[in-house]
Amino acid sequence: MRIFDYEDVQLIPNKSIVRSRSECDTHMAFGDRTFKMPVVPANMQTVIDEELAEKLAADGYFYIMHRFDEESRLPFVQKMHEKGLFASISVGVKEKEYDFVNTLAEKNLLPEYITIDIAHGHSQSVIDMIQHIKKQLPEAFVIAGNVATPEAVRELENAGADATKVGVGPGKVCITKLKTGFGTGGWQLSALRWCSKAARKPLIADGGVRDHGDIAKSIRFGASMVMIGSLFAGHEESPGKTIEKDGKKYKEYFGSASEYQKGERKNVEGKKILLEHKGSIEDTLTEMQQDLQSSISYAGGRDVESIRKVDYVIVKNSIFNGDR
Ligand SMILES: NC(=O)C1=CN([C@@H]2O[C@H](COP(=O)(O)OP(=O)(O)OC[C@H]3O[C@@H](n4cnc5c(N)ncnc54)[C@H](OP(=O)(O)O)[C@@H]3O)[C@@H](O)[C@H]2O)C=CC1
Numbered sequence: 192m193r194i195f196d197y198e199d200v201q202l203i204p205n206k207s208i209v210r211s212r213s214e215c216d217t218h219m220a221f222g223d224r225t226f227k228m229p230v231v232p233a234n235m236q237t238v239i240d241e242e243l244a245e246k247l248a249a250d251g252y253f254y255i256m257h258r259f260d261e262e263s264r265l266p267f268v269q270k271m272h273e274k275g276l277f278a279s280i281s282v283g284v285k286e287k288e289y290d291f292v293n294t295l296a297e298k299n300l301l302p303e304y305i306t307i308d309i310a311h312g313h314s315q316s317v318i319d320m321i322q323h324i325k326k327q328l329p330e331a332f333v334i335a336g337n338v339a340t341p342e343a344v345r346e347l348e349n350a351g352a353d354a355t356k357v358g359v360g361p362g363k364v365c366i367t368k369l370k371t372g373f374g375t376g377g378w379q380l381s382a383l384r385w386c387s388k389a390a391r392k393p394l395i396a397d398g399g400v401r402d403h404g405d406i407a408k409s410i411r412f413g414a415s416m417v418m419i420g421s422l423f424a425g426h427e428e429s430p431g432k433t434i435e436k437d438g439k440k441y442k443e444y445f446g447s448a449s450e451y452q453k454g455e456r457k458n459v460e461g462k463k464i465l466l467e468h469k470g471s472i473e474d475t476l477t478e479m480q481q482d483l484q485s486s487i488s489y490a491g492g493r494d495v496e497s498i499r500k501v502d503y504v505i506v507k508n509s510i511f512n513g514d515r
């Protein structure tokens with residue numbers, strides 16, 4: 192297997208078939224719906240909250256609410272449906288999560304998307320939860336993760352997952368690779384490519400995206416959706432705490448397996464960092480969409496699918512030409 196990551200790859204342009212990048216369509220179907228872009232903010236407490244989830248859904252973007260405010264999940268589903276918006280929530284795999292899924296079914300509250308969000312998704316506990324959700328809420332689109340291998344993708348798909356999420360350890364606030372020695376950190380893009388050989392259902396590339404061009408690269412190597420934390424965490428709308436230091440504004444961004452999330456130092460696999468305040472998330476989404484339109488035009492197409500077959504070169508660590 193060839194090993195490479197985002198910074199090691201450049202996609203090769205094809206002749207453009209559009210007169211303007213504005214002709215390029217960035218929409219992506221995922222489940223029963225089509226979204227403005229194949230991009231979703233990470234389901235982390237410093238990346239998304241209910242207010243932002245509502246805004247994203249209303250504006251045509253995919254979102255996944257995090258699972259760390261357990262009690263608010265049921266009223267959240269209710270609220271989103273009352274407003275005519277889709278509900279997309281996360282669950283874990285502990286015993287009480289089975290009760291939560293049962294309660295949703297009893298109350299006839301059907302989230303359109305449910306993400307099973309644990310660190311080591313290639314596990315019997317995730318397979319059991321997929322099967323439980325599919326039994327209780329058969330209409331829900333189930334995303335399961337996170338995984339790192341084609342075997343894992345195959346097993347979760349066979350258990351009933353509608354999509355799998357690939358990426359163990361490439362995240363900006365992740366310390367899994369340092370603490371455990373395991374993961375896809377440093378080779379996330381080739382791990383995605385490897386997994387895509389086995390996948391028969393959509394893949395979400397999760398973690399390690401540092402530049403907007405990495406979205407096109409994720410699509411090229413098999414993703415249908417790209418989950419992004421650090422690029423979204425530093426905005427005005429981001430729920431992380433705003434900090435002022437030497438007259439400059441920053442936003443806190445911490446890992447879901449950090450002590451700041453867990454409230455204790457047990458099995459810590461995440462850290463906290465400060466990100467420079469980036470203004471409004473709307474501006475970033477607009478720029479991201481324009482950059483993806485440009486990617487599509489370089490691919491020689493009119494839609495996201497046209498990126499999937501472009502040629503590429505591996506240029507180890509050289510795409511920044513010494514700029515960073
Ligand atoms: N994408 C990534 O690379 C990573 C993401 N995370 C994020 O951190 C959050 C917390 O994750 P997680 O700790 O899994 O969630 P939980 O603390 O909810 O743990 C889920 C369950 O899985 C068990 N578990 C956790 N890790 C392992 C493992 N390596 N092998 C077997 N069982 C395990 C836990 O038991 P016990 O705690 O007793 O072991 C618990 O029963 C999630 O949001 C996750 O996405 C965390 C690390 C890596």
Ligand SMILES: Nc1nc2c(ncn2[C@@H]2O[C@H](COP(=O)(O)O)[C@@H](O)[C@H]2O)c(=O)[nH]1
Pocket residue numbers: 233234235337358359360361362363364365366367368397398399400418419420421422445446447448449460461462
């Ligand atoms: N190993 C850990 N990974 C984590 C933790 N919290 C979140 N994550 C993963 O990171 C991505 C976001 O990555 P980014 O590079 O875009 O910032 C997120 O979706 C999770 O999969 C953690 O504590 N440890």
